[in-house]
Amino acid sequence: QVQMVESGGGMVQPGTSLRLSCAASGFTFSSHGMHWVRQAPGKGLEWVALISYDGSDRYYADSVKGRFTISRDNSKNTLYLQMNSLRTEDTAVYYCARAHAPDYWGQGILVTVSS
Amino acid sequence: QAGLTQPPSVSKGLRQTATLTCTGNNNNVGDQGAAWLQQHQGRPPKLLSYRNNNRPSGISERFSASRSGSTASLTITGLQPEDEADYYCSAWDSSLSAWVFGGGTKLTVL
Numbered sequence: 001q002v003q004m005v006e007s008g009g010g011m012v013q014p015g016t017s018l019r020l021s022c023a024a025s026g027f028t029f030s031s032h033g034m035h036w037v038r039q040a041p042g043k044g045l046e047w048v049a050l051i052s053y054d055g056s057d058r059y060y061a062d063s064v065k066g067r068f069t070i071s072r073d074n075s076k077n078t079l080y081l082q083m084n085s086l087r088t089e090d091t092a093v094y095y096c097a098r099a100h101a102p103d104y105w106g107q108g109i110l111v112t113v114s115s
Numbered sequence: 116q117a118g119l120t121q122p123p124s125v126s127k128g129l130r131q132t133a134t135l136t137c138t139g140n141n142n143n144v145g146d147q148g149a150a151w152l153q154q155h156q157g158r159p160p161k162l163l164s165y166r167n168n169n170r171p172s173g174i175s176e177r178f179s180a181s182r183s184g185s186t187a188s189l190t191i192t193g194l195q196p197e198d199e200a201d202y203y204c205s206a207w208d209s210s211l212s213a214w215v216f217g218g219g220t221k222l223t224v225l
Contacts, residue, residue, distance in 0.1 A: 035214065037216075044201075044203065044216065044217075044218050044219040045152075045154075045160065045203050045205070045216045045219070046216065047205070047213065047214040047215065047216055050214055059212050059213060059214075060213075061213060062213075095159055095160075097160075100165075100207065101150045101162050101165040101166075102150070102162065102205075103162045103165065103171060104162075105159040105160055105161070106159065107159055108159055
């Protein structure tokens, strides 16, 4: 069955960096675009970034543009989110999800940015 | 980035019908339609419908989606206690080159 498992979260200080990973299985990863979506505590869903099936196209929310980079390694069936210059407002549960609907979601990983 | 507009809350009785709305514009909902997701507290979202009324396998026929112009709707018939959750609409915005979400509607089943 389709499964996605996020890792790499944790608590970091403002201004630092973190890289999230999303290991996918149960489908042909290299045939699907992938999203990162986040949800701040008690808030709604916020789209973060989208990458095409082959990595050639990448799209970002204005709130993370220039700070976050989405990438993928199709040989490892893994999606990444490199997060730089983290701010307190980036605190959220981060989900990876299969594009485009998005139809399948990981369980999410918590990122806390706090001094 | 502008999002989609959803009412914050809707309350309906057990076995009644609830209709949730999602308003966008010609660049998102009015272009390629909307997807609907359900999220229970502490759980990841689950896709209910995409491109207006395509249901993934395993999703109950009690959930049906539609669109009129730039407004998408999700109708849930025969409300059950387990339908109490947050519901989000989402769509690709071709002018922003961005995926957008609505703010979510909290459905309460009385």
